[in-house]
Amino acid sequence: MSDESPAPVADGLPEAVVDRQRGISIIWLIPLVAALVGGWLAYKTITESGPTITITFEDASGLEAGKTKIKYKSVTLGEVKKIELKTLKSVTVTAKIAKSGEKFMTDKTRFWIVRPRIGGNQISGLETLVSGAYISVDPRPGEKTLSFIGLEKPPGVLVDEQGAQFTLHAKELGSSFPGTPILHRGLKVGRVVDYKLAEDGDGVLIDIFIEAPYHKLVRKNSRFWQKSGIDVSYGTDGLEVNVASLSTLITGGIAFETPMTAGELGEPMKSGAVFQLFKNYNSIGESRYVRTVPYLLHFDGSMHGLKEGAPVEFRGIKIGSVTSIEVLANPVTLDLEIPVVIAMEPERLTGTGIPADMTPYDFAALMVERGMRAQLKTGNLLTGQLYVELDFHPDLPRETMVMTGRYPEIPTVPATIDRLKDNAVELLAEIRKVPFQRIGEELTETLAGAKKFANSPELLEVVHSMNTTLAEIHKLTREDGAVSRSVGSVEALACHLDDRVASLSASIDKTLGVIRDAMAIADPDSPAAVNLTTALDELSTAARSIRGLANYLEQHPEALLQGKKREER
Numbered sequence: 001m002s003d004e005s006p007a008p009v010a011d012g013l014p015e016a017v018v019d020r021q022r023g024i025s026i027i028w029l030i031p032l033v034a035a036l037v038g039g040w041l042a043y044k045t046i047t048e049s050g051p052t053i054t055i056t057f058e059d060a061s062g063l064e065a066g067k068t069k070i071k072y073k074s075v076t077l078g079e080v081k082k083i084e085l086k087t088l089k090s091v092t093v094t095a096k097i098a099k100s101g102e103k104f105m106t107d108k109t110r111f112w113i114v115r116p117r118i119g120g121n122q123i124s125g126l127e128t129l130v131s132g133a134y135i136s137v138d139p140r141p142g143e144k145t146l147s148f149i150g151l152e153k154p155p156g157v158l159v160d161e162q163g164a165q166f167t168l169h170a171k172e173l174g175s176s177f178p179g180t181p182i183l184h185r186g187l188k189v190g191r192v193v194d195y196k197l198a199e200d201g202d203g204v205l206i207d208i209f210i211e212a213p214y215h216k217l218v219r220k221n222s223r224f225w226q227k228s229g230i231d232v233s234y235g236t237d238g239l240e241v242n243v244a245s246l247s248t249l250i251t252g253g254i255a256f257e258t259p260m261t262a263g264e265l266g267e268p269m270k271s272g273a274v275f276q277l278f279k280n281y282n283s284i285g286e287s288r289y290v291r292t293v294p295y296l297l298h299f300d301g302s303m304h305g306l307k308e309g310a311p312v313e314f315r316g317i318k319i320g321s322v323t324s325i326e327v328l329a330n331p332v333t334l335d336l337e338i339p340v341v342i343a344m345e346p347e348r349l350t351g352t353g354i355p356a357d358m359t360p361y362d363f364a365a366l367m368v369e370r371g372m373r374a375q376l377k378t379g380n381l382l383t384g385q386l387y388v389e390l391d392f393h394p395d396l397p398r399e400t401m402v403m404t405g406r407y408p409e410i411p412t413v414p415a416t417i418d419r420l421k422d423n424a425v426e427l428l429a430e431i432r433k434v435p436f437q438r439i440g441e442e443l444t445e446t447l448a449g450a451k452k453f454a455n456s457p458e459l460l461e462v463v464h465s466m467n468t469t470l471a472e473i474h475k476l477t478r479e480d481g482a483v484s485r486s487v488g489s490v491e492a493l494a495c496h497l498d499d500r501v502a503s504l505s506a507s508i509d510k511t512l513g514v515i516r517d518a519m520a521i522a523d524p525d526s527p528a529a530v531n532l533t534t535a536l537d538e539l540s541t542a543a544r545s546i547r548g549l550a551n552y553l554e555q556h557p558e559a560l561l562q563g564k565k566r567e568e569r
Helices: 026-048 099-104 248-252 281-288 359-370 418-435 437-456 458-484 490-521 527-555
Strands: 049-057 069-072 075-084 091-097 108-115 117-120 121-124 134-138 146-148 163-170 183-184 187-197 205-211 225-226 229-237 238-243 255-259 275-276 293-298 310-316 317-325 339-346 372-380 386-391
Touching: 049 075, 049 099, 091 099, 183 205, 205 293, 225 229, 225 281, 281 317, 293 359, 310 339, 359 372
Parallel strands: 049 146, 069 134, 163 275, 183 255, 225 275, 310 386
Antiparallel strands: 049 091, 069 075, 075 091, 108 134, 117 121, 163 205, 183 187, 187 205, 225 255, 229 238, 293 339, 310 317, 317 339, 372 386
16 A cells, blocks of 8 residues: 555545556466366367268168267267268268277278168178168278268178188079078088179179188189089989088089199189189089080981980080071072081090091091981980980991081981881881772671571581481491390391491581582681581591491401401501
8 A cells, every 4th residue: 555645635535546456367267277178178079089981872771860870890980970962873971980990991991881681692681670770881901081982782701701702703693692602512611792794794703702711722623513402404314303401402502622633732722713613513524625616417307306405425425515406498499407506525536546737627527438427316215305426327328528508517317216207107108008998898798708608507407417427426336236236147237337337428428518518608718618628528538438448348247246357457
């Protein structure tokens, strides 16, 4: 305080004196501290928050701003902040990433929306039916970036999976959808990741992943083939059915094996190697012969049963297959031709002592000159499938292989079935020449004549006369003993026998006469007439014997008692 007294004022009141304090007031510490805290908080927020990224998807169904999370192995790495439709073909999603996830934001990192998916051999994302869709991330090392193109489906292989990826080249996709198992000796060792059409359009490229340590089993000579649940084939070899395990029966699969070469497996193949995928295990052997040479065949007759892919065999050994069957029509003459193109594998048909400069066509021409011909044969009687058989026919006229079209033409011979048909036609033609109508008419007349003869009174009279004759013979035999006892002398007995024999001879003559009259009615070539002729001959012989006996007894009646003298026998 100052020692000076305030000057008096007019009203007698003292004048106030202002005392100025020197230094800074403590009140200014409050905003200063607040500024420092704010700055520290701002610094902490900036240094601890992650980057803001943009992800472009074709479809953002299931995503919600402020709710949808970005996760990796169920750990939240960020959150969707904004969803914008910038073009009609895509949706841009803006998301805030946590500081812990900043190091994963590279140009190799992949994002995709996890939602329920059911298709092919995979069922995934069912948990999102309750929790809702979310964005999953597959972080990979690379260059830093904040802009990404999202995947429309989950990737086949994640960063934490150990193994190797390979590519298979197949003619057709078959059942090789994503998720299809890769099998080795029946065990699942991998899966199909993805597939796409080859750039040249010649087949399909299938990406597969084989888990560690099984990926080391894939070597240079490994062979892959499609393994369906049930493999049914019906060809010239008959019915063949192969049934796999229950899981493979439902989903199919791809199997592989690595045969040992010279007792060694070789070095494991690196990721990215390309292998051929065969249709089935049996077709693996066909891959050894990749070179084919086309030839042309012309067959006469029906081609029913011959299909593209049918085998071409040489004495039972397959050396090729049928590649084309066409029908060519001449618009002027309306003649039809059915050219058949076959592809032969020259490595299968070789010989010893063949010059190195001899082409497959030259070798085939030499075989044609030696009698080689092509012929259609039935491979399976049940299905009627045909195949082409090449074999030598030295009995045929000599021919040469000529160039009649695009390819050299091999001469052909008629099929076996065609020969059988021709023989059957010739047989039917010969049968048609037989006068069946005239034979039938004559047979009818013969049967009518036989019926008339069988019912004629003359035949009945013949039968009655034969019965009478047999009765007379029986009576004569039965009365011989009585006659010998009643007749007083041998002469009387001889006279009695002579009368009986004469009567029997007369009866036989009468019977023969009746039979001759009956035969005049019947057909001389009929069986009844032939039998009657035989009977007449026997009766005539019997009659001659009886007459001879009667004449002898008339001259020598004592023979009835004494028998024939020794010198007369």
